[in-house]
Amino acid sequence: MAFADIFADLDQAHLRMAMYSSTSLDVEGALQQPAGKLSALMALLSPAAEPYIEQMAQQAMALTQQRFGHNIGLFIPLYLSNLCANECDYCGFTMSNKIKRKVLNVEEIATEIQIIKQRQFDSVLLVSGEHETKVGIQYFKQVVPQVKQHFSHLAMEVQPLEISEYAQLKGLGLDSVMLYQETYQARTYAQHHTRGKKRDFTYRLNSPDRLGQAGIDKIGLGVLLGLDDWRLDALMMGHHLHYLENTYWRSKYSVSLPRLRPCVGGIQPKSPMTDLGLVQVICAFRLFSEQLEISLSTRESAQLRDNLLPLGITHMSAGSSTQPGGYAAATAELDQFEISDQRSVELIANMIANKGYQAIFKDWESGWR
Numbered sequence: 083m084a085f086a087d088i089f090a091d092l093d094q095a096h097l098r099m100a101m102y103s104s105t106s107l108d109v110e111g112a113l114q115q116p117a118g119k120l121s122a123l124m125a126l127l128s129p130a131a132e133p134y135i136e137q138m139a140q141q142a143m144a145l146t147q148q149r150f151g152h153n154i155g156l157f158i159p160l161y162l163s164n165l166c167a168n169e170c171d172y173c174g175f176t177m178s179n180k181i182k183r184k185v186l187n188v189e190e191i192a193t194e195i196q197i198i199k200q201r202q203f204d205s206v207l208l209v210s211g212e213h214e215t216k217v218g219i220q221y222f223k224q225v226v227p228q229v230k231q232h233f234s235h236l237a238m239e240v241q242p243l244e245i246s247e248y249a250q251l252k253g254l255g256l257d258s259v260m261l262y263q264e265t266y267q268a269r270t271y272a273q274h275h276t277r278g279k280k281r282d283f284t285y286r287l288n289s290p291d292r293l294g295q296a297g298i299d300k301i302g303l304g305v306l307l308g309l310d311d312w313r314l315d316a317l318m319m320g321h322h323l324h325y326l327e328n329t330y331w332r333s334k335y336s337v338s339l340p341r342l343r344p345c346v347g348g349i350q351p352k353s354p355m356t357d358l359g360l361v362q363v364i365c366a367f368r369l370f371s372e373q374l375e376i377s378l379s380t381r382e383s384a385q386l387r388d389n390l391l392p393l394g395i396t397h398m399s400a401g402s403s404t405q406p407g408g409y410a411a412a413t414a415e416l417d418q419f420e421i422s423d424q425r426s427v428e429l430i431a432n433m434i435a436n437k438g439y440q441a442i443f444k445d446w447e448s449g450w451r
């Protein structure tokens with residue numbers, strides 16, 4: 083049994099209709115007892131919840147402070163490669179884009195690490211395009227120990243791997259894996275993923291199961307909001323999260339809520355999400371899952387990130403570059419997507435302090451679990 087089996091039995095057309103038919107009574111009921119209830123999540127994501135966003139925000143803020151305190155974990159991505167064997171029409175790394183390709187070698191990774199450490203980070207997210215021959219398990223087996231020596235928390239956002247491969251990387255120091263489904267609408271998924279292994283919707287859908295089976299400490303889910311109906315995609319991600327939390331209960335979970343951003347040769351969002359929509363989704367997930375980590379990337383503007391911070395966010399990236407080798411020598415043409423919040427880590431840490439929160443650079447030691 084894996085999530086794809088559960089997913090096959092979900093009638094998305096029916097769920098969508100039920101969500102869009104939610105009433106204010108449904109939303110008021112959901113606000114009374116939202117934790118762990120998929121019916122409540124549906125109501126809170128529905129258009130009927132829009133007049134209740136202020137109340138949702140108040141409840142979400144109180145819950146987040148109760149569970150996480152006034153703390154915001156900061157992390158930084160380290161892009162290892164922009165090589166990719168997939169065609170995803172929303173991404174600057176897509177195979178057909180005529181951009182300069184690069185895979186960092188040991189020396190280049192060491193240089194990036196040195197710069198990142200000078201900026202005080204102790205939590206790093208390794209990112210690469212999906213290219214299993216040149217940036218596959220053998221490469222990761224070299225890179226993970228090299229990077230782990232310098233950071234307490236090591237996360238990865240790369241192509242889906244097999245259980246045994248995740249287990250090997252865990253043994254070498256991997257703590258977390260972020261793996262985004264992009265959209266839970268199979269037809270839309272097929273339209274946007276036209277070449278490469280990523281076309282296999284079901285393999286990707288079952289990847290978090292493999293992470294849970296490999297005992298990865300933290301599993302991150304995400305959808306690219308804007309590819310399809312964001313309310314339905316968020317609800318499906320809620321179903322996925324609910325299944326995983328109940329099946330692989332030893333792991334922690336996080337969600338990322340990236341909105342589709344412009345990139346080289348990329349597309350415009352089919353279902354654009356407003357700032358208010360983003361607030362609604364963040365609050366709905368916080369009310370649904372108290373212990374869920376929610377991270378917000380530098381795709382969002384500085385002003386919006388500042389305003390969203392108290393509502394349920396637990397982690398933020400800061401000072402990010404989305405290109406391999408981008409901390410040592412930035413080259414715009416290598417970017418995966420445009421960064422909106424371009425502030426330095428010092429400025430972001432100051433903003434966090436000015437809001438009465440604490441920027442946390444280290445909150446993890448592998449031996450603690």
Ligand code: SF4
Nearest residue numbers: 166168170173176211
């Ligand atoms: S989204 Fe990922 S898999 Fe798709 S082109 Fe970009 S890097 Fe490659």
